[in-house]
Amino acid sequence: MIKVVFWGTPDIGVKTLQYLHSSNEFEVLGVVTQPDKPAGRGKKLTASPIKKTALELNIPVFQPKSIRKEPDIQAEIKKLNADFFVTFAFGQILPQEILDMPKYETINLHASLLPKYRGANPIQRCIINGDSQTGICTMITELGLDCGDICISYPIDIPDNMTCEDLYQIISDKSPELVSQTLKGIYNGTLQPVKQCENGVCFANKLTSDEFKIDWNKSAQEIHNLIRGIYKSPGAYFCFNNKTVKILKSCVIKEKTDLSPGEIVHAGKEGVDFATGNGILRAITVKPESKGEMSARDWYNGIANTIGAAK
Numbered sequence: 556m557i558k559v560v561f562w563g564t565p566d567i568g569v570k571t572l573q574y575l576h577s578s579n580e581f582e583v584l585g586v587v588t589q590p591d592k593p594a595g596r597g598k599k600l601t602a603s604p605i606k607k608t609a610l611e612l613n614i615p616v617f618q619p620k621s622i623r624k625e626p627d628i629q630a631e632i633k634k635l636n637a638d639f640f641v642t643f644a645f646g647q648i649l650p651q652e653i654l655d656m657p658k659y660e661t662i663n664l665h666a667s668l669l670p671k672y673r674g675a676n677p678i679q680r681c682i683i684n685g686d687s688q689t690g691i692c693t694m695i696t697e698l699g700l701d702c703g704d705i706c707i708s709y710p711i712d713i714p715d716n717m718t719c720e721d722l723y724q725i726i727s728d729k730s731p732e733l734v735s736q737t738l739k740g741i742y743n744g745t746l747q748p749v750k751q752c753e754n755g756v757c758f759a760n761k762l763t764s765d766e767f768k769i770d771w772n773k774s775a776q777e778i779h780n781l782i783r784g785i786y787k788s789p790g791a792y793f794c795f796n797n798k799t800v801k802i803l804k805s806c807v808i809k810e811k812t813d814l815s816p817g818e819i820v821h822a823g824k825e826g827v828d829f830a831t832g833n834g835i836l837r838a839i840t841v842k843p844e845s846k847g848e849m850s851a852r853d854w855y856n857g858i859a860n861t862i863g864a865a866k
Contacts, residue, residue, distance in 0.1 A: 587645065719783065
């Protein structure tokens with residue numbers, strides 16, 4: 556059996572961990588994840604999805620605050636004598652002494668087609684930027700930022716109505732097979748990683764709060780892409796009469812208007828149309844401040860007698 560230590564934190568890696576544990580070709584020796592963190596209104600310490608899964612499967616769990624500064628945990632992980640480390644959104648940079656521990660390699664699963672979108676937010680960035688395709692790939696982990704040799708790549712098309720949640724789910728579903736093929740290929744000597752091409756390198760920088768507010772001077776397509784790219788959490792929002800309104804579902808209307816960006820062009824059963832810097836954006840589902848999700852038409856009915864524009 557191929558012996559693996561799995562490094563991960565959010566739920567995107569749960570299916571991969573479950574697959575490796577259930578397969579008769581792999582043995583998961585341990586799981587490394589981030590420490591429990593406060594969550595919810597009561598700020599109760601909560602385990603990561605990966606920790607919860609590992610405990611359910613009776614897999615030993617390690618939770619370093621900083622793996623670089625915790626030699627005792629490093630020593631315990633080294634004693635496991637793993638063939639591979641598999642990292643999938645772990646959340647800490649591994650030092651060279653960790654990368655050198657496994658018998659074969661440390662394999663990372665990255666949610667883009669490298670060298671495009673190296674960094675922290677590849678899933679959101681590709682949608683915000685209006686890409687028609689992205690993907691996932693496995694790579695040999697090196698000290699640089701997502702710069703290691705590529706093992707296997709899997710392309711994923713991005714239709715115009717796909718949200719970051721949709722893409723997140725596809726990546727979660729496809730990753731177990733990709734990781735399995737990579738580990739077996741390297742273990743058996745049938746897979747030869749390929750050096751990354753330096754042409755087309757770009758970075759998926761962390762999202763900032765300034766990006767969440769809709770700029771109506773941008774085109775309808777750009778705003779629609781933002782709404783899809785940060786769907787629900789944190790969500791793209793505008794302000795109307797000093798209250799925030801998140802747009803959860805939208806579409807682009809290929810019509811022209813003489814109204815100023817942010818003004819309401821029309822409201823109907825299909826939604827509420829806003830003027831933009833180029834084209835019309837139709838809001839279909841919204842979440843007003845301190846209220847639940849609702850149709851944009853219902854929101855409009857509540858503010859129809861007020862005067863204002865989206866800001």
